[in-house]
Amino acid sequence: MWYFSEEERQLADVCRDFANNELAPLAEKHDHEETFNMTAFKKMGELGLLGITADPKFGGSGLGATAATIVMEEFGKVCAGSTLSYLAHSMLCVNNISTNASEEQKEKYLPKLISGEHIGAMGMSEPGYGSDAVGMQCRAKADGDFYTINGNKMWITNAQYADVVYLYTRTGDNKKDLTTFIVDTKNLEGYSVSKEIHKMGMRSSPTGELTFENCKVPKEDRVGQEGDSVHHMMRNLEIERLTISGISLGIAQACVDQCIKYANEREQFGKTLGNFQLIQKMIAEMATEVEMMRTFLYDSCKLWDEGKVDNTRAAMVKLQLPKMATKIALDAIQLHGGYGYSREFPLERMMRDNKLNEIGAGTNEVMIMIIAKNLLKEASK
Helix, strand or coil: CCCCCHHHHHHHHHHHHHHHHHHHHHHHHHHHHCCCCHHHHHHHHHCCCCCCCCCHHHCCCCCCHHHHHHHHHHHHCCCHHHHHHHHHHHHHHHHHHHHHCCHHHHHHHHHHHHHCCCCEEEECCECCECCCHHHCCCEEEEECCEEEEEEEEEEEECHHHCCEEEEEEECCCCCCCEEEEEEECCCCCCEEEEEECCCCCCCCCCEEEEEEEEEEEEHHHEECCCCCHHHHHHHHHHHHHHHHHHHHHHHHHHHHHHHHHHHHHCEECCEEHHHCHHHHHHHHHHHHHHHHHHHHHHHHHHHHHCCCCCHHHHHHHHHHHHHHHHHHHHHHHHHHCHHHHCCCCCHHHHHHHHHHHCCCCCCHHHHHHHHHHHHHHHHCC
């Protein structure tokens, strides 16, 4: 984008090289085997990417949503699964701690998370509470110098590898009585990853269910005061929705790049596909849609960094970009014919991966509800 700073342009170059050298060669293998690219994750820490928005005082880069989304786009072009795990660590865990935790908590947890020594996750969704996140039932009860936590968290990215979980719990009977804890999972009695979830896409991103059974967490690991977590949750959801849309942008761009390459190489009826007007139309429309996605997304990220984005704009981005990326991926498969449907090309994986972006961080239907509700409310004032 024309308004990227020199630092952001250099970041894109670094991430593009890293993605091509460290993620792309093993993307198909990790997808097929449903395994996590731990080696690449650790190297992200060496590059300073795991604390992209975190305070430099604790090892972070101190950048904003625009920079974080640049990383998502470049990584998402080659391995969306690894990128999702990166997002869960850097945006859902590290960014939350950097934004909401005390100085003592930041000093305790951020350095190892940012270096890559520790892996982070966030616990919000539950088996019975996904879209209705504030209805969660995982409960924390004060018990002397500890809180006793009971309940389950479902669909947790990085669950099997998480050293630290940024955990939302219920501490009162009011729907908004939610309280957050930073949970150090190692050797923690009463904590377990009880179910590994096998998925249609994002298969190189580990997903599991967390179980808390009379699990005692020190009171000093509570973030803020009891019952004040809803605002933090909603605010972080906004930047999550922007950055996860960056993965969709990366997938869409990769699909267009692959289609252009294929159309220039594949011959049918004595000439390359690129000579057929119908193929030209498909590529032209796909490329135009990607540029629309890019402008809407990065304009919104820039406004976020300036404090000018609310949850309506973030929901609009999250609604539209993943939907468009799924369409583009399906069009790319169609253009490739039987090859697109096979695993010889990465298009079917990209389509499978992107479908998650229409579900995670708020489904399309929830985004529609947020947008419509806010617009109607504003008009009635």
